[in-house]
Amino acid sequence: METHGAGIQRLFVLAFCVAGIWSAYIYQGVLQETLSTKRFGEVGRRFEHLAFLNLAQNVLGLIWSFIMIKLWCRSSSGDTGGGAPWWTYWSAGITNTIGPAMGIEALKYISYPAQVLAKSSKMIPVMLMGTLVYGIRYNFAEYLCTLLVAGGVSMFALLKTSSKTISKLAHPNAPLGYGLCFLNLAFDGFTNATQDSINARYPKTSAWDIMFGMNLWGTLYNMIYMFGWPRGTGYEAVRFCKEQPEAAWDILLYCLCGAVGQNFIFLTISRFGSLANTTITTTRKFVSIVVSSLLSGNPLSTKQWGCVVMVFSGLSYQIYLKWRKLQKLKKRKSM
DSSP, X not given: OHHHHHHHHHHHHHHHHHHHHHHHHHHHHHHHHHHHHOEETTTTEEOOOTHHHHHHHHHHHHHHHHHHXXXXXXXXXXXXXXXXXXXXXXXXXXXXXXXXXXXXXXXGTSOHHHHHHHHTOTHHHHHHHHHHTTOOOOOHHHHHHHHHHHHHHHHHHHSOOOHHHHHHSSSOOHHHHHHHHHHHHHHHHHHHHHHHHHHHHOTTOOHHHHHHHHHHHHHHHHHHHHHSTTTOHHHHHHHHHHHOHHHHHHHHHHHHHHHHHHHHHHHHHHHHOHHHHXXXXXXXXXXXXXXXXXXXXXXXXXXXXXXXXHHHHHHHHHHHHHHHHHHHHHHHHHO
16 A cells, blocks of 8 residues: 555656646746747837846846755755865856857747757757767667657758748748757757766766756856947846836746746656656657647648657657666666
8 A cells, every 4th residue: 555655646746747847848938939029018129139038047047046055955065075066067057058048049030839849859969979979879760760850850941931920030040040959959968968977076966056056157157248348238138128027027937937947857857767857858849839839829831740740759769769778777687
């Protein structure tokens, strides 16, 4: 009975994590699309300073992680033996803010579904770098997953976008938009590799310490970028928020969604592992495209939906392959 009860409790926690990640990031996607396409006020002005979202997200993430460290960790990684010092995150923190900034900027040039689909093809640069730089050999199934994802994204990019969707974009330019998304993926690859390296060197570092270190450097970089000479576009963004409180409220909600979503991701990874987290976040991306198409007026053609299904079939098969590999590993350990 105790085992049965523990199983139900575990299932409840998993459902709670799924609901948390889906609701936080799907709503954040809706807000991101709103801020990139909506015209605010009587004059109908656009919020052109999308990079400001990154700064706001970093600041809130920094405050949130600091509170979590004080509440749960008692002391930061710099005070606990084995934890990573805050300065070790400088390169990962900077690339972690440049990458997403490019992804957000891409929304000026391509639709939200196109951006989500392009960013779902993370495995392509990973496998490409693995083959060219490290000489890693992949099996047929892994190449098939990549082919499905690459083919789906490529075909989606080549298909004509509806005039209704194009009219909402600030500066329609598909090659530039997709280019920014793939640069986003490249920076993400470096960030993930650097984080793995830091975790290997400092195994006692907590998730909140990582979040604090990443957001600290992201905040410093974005403050210089947004408020430094000669650009100073941050002042314009703040002025816009003062004149259009609706936009300021959307930005605050966007940041809160990101902070809540990160909490659920950390909870999922700690309780169920990275594979479960990958599965939840991948399905969330698919649901985000459906929600965007239904609520935000970004109609997709039948062929485009075919491309979406193609991409997520490849991603789902990749998740299955990882699960099978994990099961084999568990069997060997139990023998």
